[in-house]
Amino acid sequence: MEQIIFVAKRVAEPVIEQALVEIEHFNALTGSTKLDSNLYYAEKGKSLYLLGRYGESLEAFNYFTEIPIFISHPYDLLSMNECFSYKALCYVQHGELTTAYEIAKKAYIDSIDLTDLPYKRKIEETYLTIKAQIDSR
Numbered sequence: 483m484e485q486i487i488f489v490a491k492r493v494a495e496p497v498i499e500q501a502l503v504e505i506e507h508f509n510a511l512t513g514s515t516k517l518d519s520n521l522y523y524a525e526k527g528k529s530l531y532l533l534g535r536y537g538e539s540l541e542a543f544n545y546f547t548e549i550p551i552f553i554s555h556p557y558d559l560l561s562m563n564e565c566f567s568y569k570a571l572c573y574v575q576h577g578e579l580t581t582a583y584e585i586a587k588k589a590y591i592d593s594i595d596l597t598d599l600p601y602k603r604k605i606e607e608t609y610l611t612i613k614a615q616i617d618s619r
Contacts, residue, residue: 494532495533498529498532498533499533501525501529502526502529502530502533505522505525505526505529506526508522509522518550518551518552519545520545520546520547520548520549520550520562521550523542523543523545523546524543524546524562524565525565526542527539527540527542527543527546527565527568527569527572528564528565530542531568531571531572536572536575536576539568539572540569540572540573540575540576543565543568543569543572546565546566546569549562549563550562556596556597557597557599557601559592559593559596560593560596560597560599560601560602560605561601563589563592563593563601563605564589564601564604564605566585566586566588566589567585567586567589567604567605567608567609568608569585570582570583570586570589570608570609570612571608573585574612574615579612579615579616579619580616582612583612583613583616586605586608586609586612586613587609587613589605589608589609590605590606590608590609593605593606
């Protein structure tokens with residue numbers, strides 16, 4: 483199983499690296515507009531986390547503070563809440579379980595009544611994993 487995960491990660495890594503390039507390109511194109519920067523930092527933080535660059539990821543996520551007001555579709559809300567789950571996982575990597583738990587809990591609660599998608603499963607998995615770590619203290 484570990485070998486499968488290693489291979490999957492090696493295959494996905496170039497795709498995620500390319501995503502970071504595209505995210506930066508998107509940011510440069512929209513820099514003169516009033517597009518909410520939370521979108522940029524959410525996707526950048528998630529990509530950096532998936533690459534294992536936790537310090538850089540947390541730095542980006544520090545600017546991802548809320549879901550933009552114009553995001554209202556359930557799929558988009560779940561996508562944004564999934565990014566909050568990755569933000570929580572960054573805090574776990576930095577040993578800040580209490581902060582991680584609060585972020586994961588909010589993402590989980592905000593997603594409970596939304597459509598069941600893979601985003602939602604990741605949000606729930608993150609919340610329950612962090613909760614179990616807190617409860618085992």
